[in-house]
Each structure stands twice: as C-alpha cells, then as structure tokens.
Amino acid sequence: MEHFCCFGCVSERDQEPHAETRHSRDYPWQIYSLKELLHATNNFHNDNKIGEGGFGSVYWGRTSKGIAVKRLKTMSAKAEMEFAVEVEILGRVRHNNLLGLRGFYAGGDERLIVYDYMPNHSLITHLHGQLAADCLLDWPRRMSVAIGSAEGLAYLHHEANPHIIHRDIKASNVLLDTEFEAKVADFGFAKLIPDGVTHLTTRVKGTLGYLAPEYAMWGKVSESCDVYSFGILLLEIISGKKPIEKLPGGVKRDIVQWITPYVQKGAFNNIADPRLKGKFDREQLRLTVMLAMKCTDSSPENRPSMLEVVDWLKNNGGVGKRKKEVTDMEDMVEVEDKTDTRGDYEGFAVVEKCAPRTTRARSQRR
Numbered sequence: 373m374e375h376f377c378c379f380g381c382v383s384e385r386d387q388e389p390h391a392e393t394r395h396s397r398d399y400p401w402q403i404y405s406l407k408e409l410l411h412a413t414n415n416f417h418n419d420n421k422i423g424e425g426g427f428g429s430v431y432w433g434r435t436s437k438g439i440a441v442k443r444l445k446t447m448s449a450k451a452e453m454e455f456a457v458e459v460e461i462l463g464r465v466r467h468n469n470l471l472g473l474r475g476f477y478a479g480g481d482e483r484l485i486v487y488d489y490m491p492n493h494s495l496i497t498h499l500h501g502q503l504a505a506d507c508l509l510d511w512p513r514r515m516s517v518a519i520g521s522a523e524g525l526a527y528l529h530h531e532a533n534p535h536i537i538h539r540d541i542k543a544s545n546v547l548l549d550t551e552f553e554a555k556v557a558d559f560g561f562a563k564l565i566p567d568g569v570t571h572l573t574t575r576v577k578g579t580l581g582y583l584a585p586e587y588a589m590w591g592k593v594s595e596s597c598d599v600y601s602f603g604i605l606l607l608e609i610i611s612g613k614k615p616i617e618k619l620p621g622g623v624k625r626d627i628v629q630w631i632t633p634y635v636q637k638g639a640f641n642n643i644a645d646p647r648l649k650g651k652f653d654r655e656q657l658r659l660t661v662m663l664a665m666k667c668t669d670s671s672p673e674n675r676p677s678m679l680e681v682v683d684w685l686k687n688n689g690g691v692g693k694r695k696k697e698v699t700d701m702e703d704m705v706e707v708e709d710k711t712d713t714r715g716d717y718e719g720f721a722v723v724e725k726c727a728p729r730t731t732r733a734r735s736q737r738r
C-alpha cells in the first residue's frame with residue numbers, strides 16, 4: 373500500500389501484524405502498518421472506543437505499552453490538513469506536559485494517529501464525565517494539573533520554534549497519565565507563528581465556551597487566545613462547573629458570568645467545587661481565581677503571558693509569596709474585606725476595575 377507523503381517521505385513497509393514498526397530517518401515517530409493497528413484495536417471494535425471528537429474517534433489499542441489511536445472520520449482536504457498539522461507539530465515538540473506522538477499510518481482513505489494511552493483519561497472525564505463522582509482530583513492534584521498544562525502551553529508559546537498557538541485548549545484536551553500529570557493534547561488546530569508576527573487572522577476554530585472574544589468575533593489569533601482558554605480551564609478546574617451552563621428556561625450562562633459576582637463580593641469559597649468538600653487551600657483558591665480572571669480579561673493586552681502564568685502559579689499559588697504581583701492581581705477588584713463571606717454579602721463596597729465583559733465569546737463549535 374502506498375503511504376501518504378507528509379513532510380519527508382516514508383517508505384513502503386511490510387503489512388504483517390506485529391511487524392516491528394520503523395522509525396523514519398528524519399523524524400522521531402514510528403510508521404505503523406494498518407494491520408498492526410487493526411490488530412491492536414480489535415478492528416476498531418466499539419468496546420475499544422474511548423471517545424469521539426470533531427476529528428474522529430479515539431480507540432484504545434493493546435500493544436506492549438498501550439496506545440490510543442485516533443481515526444480520522446472522513447477524508448476531506450480539511451481533515452487531511454488537520455492530520456498533517458497534527459503529525460508535523462507533534463513530531464516537532466517534546467515536553468513532559470505535551471502528549472507525545474508515537475506514530476501514524478496514512479494510506480488509502482485511512483489516516484490514523486497513534487499516541488501513548490493515558491490511563492487516567494482526560495480532565496473532562498474527572499470534572500464532568502464518568503469519573504466525576506469518584507472525585508479523584510483533590511485540590512493538590514488540581515493545582516498540579518493546572519501548573520502542568522500551563523507549562524505545556526508556555527513551551528508551545530515561548531520555546532517551540534516556530535512558536536505554536538494551540539487554539540483548542542479545553543478539558544478534553546488535557547489528558548492525565550498514571551501519576552495524574554497533565555499532558556496537553558490535540559494540535560490539529562494549532563497554528564505555527566513565524567518569528568516577528570504578533571497575530572494572524574484566521575477562520576475561527578475551537579470550542580464554544582473557551583474562545584477569546586477577539587478570536588470569536590474577528591478571527592484574530594495570538595498566544596493570548598490560548599491564555600484566555602486556559603483561564604476558562606482554570607475556573608473549570610477550581611469550580612467543577614462547565615464553561616457554559618444551560619439554565620432552566622434554556623438561557624445559557626458562561627463560567628465567568630457565574631464567577632464574577634462571587635469575586636466582586638470576595639466570596640471565593642463559594643466558587644470551589646462542592647465535591648472538594650471544603651478541602652482546599654483558601655488562599656491558593658483566591659489567588660488562582662484572580663489569575664484566571666486576569667487570563668480571561670476581554671482585552672488581550674491585559675492578559676498575562678503563559679510564562680507569567682506558570683511563574684505565578686508556581687511561586688504565588690503558595691500563600692504569601694511575592695506579594696507585589698499578588699497585589700497587581702488584586703488591583704482588578706477592590707473589596708473592603710476579603711475574609712470568607714459565604715452567605716453574607718451585605719456591606720461590601722465593590723469597585724470593579726475589570727474591563728467590561730460585554731463581549732463574551734460566541735461562536736459555533738466547528
């Protein structure tokens with residue numbers, strides 16, 4: 373079978389199951405045979421299916437280490453492009469907090485991407501899915517997932533060459549390994565940013581609820597769009613709420629609209645996921661919420677960089693350190709009293725200094 377020639381040709385290989393996979397000469401990934409992957413996934417059996425996304429379905433595969441195989445749904449120029457971008461980008465990046473590409477198969481109408489299987493699934497499974505009731509994500513794990521995903525993103529923005537904007541940061545794209553360490557996944561939407569370019573205008577992709585307003589409305593994409601999505605993710609991690617909730621009567625409310633009144637009143641404890649049963653560090657919670665508010669500022673120029681986010685989460689998420697930056701964050705909101713005010717909001721003089729949040733992101737999921 374002929375192989376797809378994407379970024380450096382790959383040679384034809386034998387099609388025996390279990391045949392040793394080859395490394396291409398120039399790239400760290402493996403080239404799998406279709407038979408190998410059919411065998412590993414039991415012919416893409418429904419029982420092996422982990423989930424389904426816009427790109428296709430993901431299957432668990434039995435090999436010596438365990439793999440996850442993403443199978444492209446339909447072949448189209450767009451899907452082919454996303455496949456090519458994903459393979460190209462994942463092949464370039466190596467970071468402990470980014471999901472590594474194991475290999476791929478491309479032939480005929482099949483496009484398959486092979487990753488390490490992540491036994492602890494994704495954040496979405498723990499926050500809103502099958503494992504939500506088990507509450508395996510205690511507060512320290514949540515903070516470590518926040519830091520890990522921030523570090524993965526900071527690497528993409530600041531260290532990868534050319535810089536990479538992810539464009540689809542969300543809970544299902546943060547996977548968790550055996551140690552619950554975060555691995556940011558899905559670079560099919562990513563944009564490579566040439567040196568010296570501050571932003572690009574592009575067709576809007578991504579997921580409703582996570583889109584920065586300037587991106588949703590004008591297609592203006594820059595690193596700060598990922599920072600916005602990361603801010604939404606942070607609020608989701610802390611609160612266990614979905615980015616957009618449907619209220620009785622069909623009205624939709626986004627997570628920032630839900631959180632803002634609590635922030636204004638200094639009632640931070642009300643924001644914490646009830647499944648934590650009060651077991652969280654109150655100061656860390658407050659500081660992390662303030663950071664998330666900064667990340668989701670409607671003006672991109674007011675958002676921090678991912679390097680600042682990492683620094684801030686690592687150094688200031690601990691109580692009382694580096695007071696100066698903490699004070700900067702607090703400039704967003706002035707309250708007379710910041711003690712826990714659960715159930716008693718009277719008497720607060722709130723001066724909101726945030727940019728008006730009139731333009732929340734609204735766009736169709738692709």
Ligand SMILES: Nc1ncnc2c1ncn2[C@@H]1O[C@H](COP(=O)(O)OP(=O)(O)OP(=O)(O)O)[C@@H](O)[C@H]1O
Pocket residue numbers: 422423424425426427428429430440442471487488489490491493494496540544545547557558579
């Ligand atoms: N390597 C992996 N190990 C374990 N689970 C995975 C792996 N890759 C993906 N998944 C899970 O499989 C499911 C489908 O993933 P997929 O990326 O196709 O869709 P999605 O993230 O829900 O949406 P989108 O297509 O917008 O990214 C998700 O729940 C995802 O967390």
Ligand SMILES: [Mg+2]
Pocket residue numbers: 425544545557558
């Ligand atoms: Mg995904």
